[in-house]
Amino acid sequence: MRSRSQIYAETIYAKVNSVSGIETGEKKRYGALCHRFAFIVRENGLAAAFGFLAAKGGPDAGSAEKRLLGHFAEVLGAAGAAALQQMVSRAGLAEYRRLTRQTLAANEWFKRYAEAILKVGPTGEEEDAHV
DSSP: OOOOHHHHHHHHHHHHHTTTOOOOOHHHHHHHHHHHHHHHHEEEEOHHHHHHHHHHHOTTTTTTHHHHHHHHHTTTTTTTHHHHHHHHHOOOHHHHHHHHHHHHHHHHHHHHHHTTSSSSSSSSSSSOTOO
């Protein structure tokens, strides 16, 4: 039996790797969001953090925010971004806390792979691979 961390690592690797081929500006925004997202969750709560991604992404389904929201939906087992937001907003306290823990655990892998694959640091700028 594989651990949740192993499953996240494998799944998120594929998600972040798919971002590596997109336009550089969106790739940098995506990487910076991966670094900042845990802070957004801790400061505002999970529902507001996912709401932020949905609102900030605007109508463009290919925006960094919408892409990250969709990736979280897939990792957390929701049938899309809208289903994820509905799942979070309707969750009871225990379920909301579980979803928050799982999101933060998954975000660690998003952040690691943003650095390793996308070579994007917390500021959204490309990092030197030899540092």
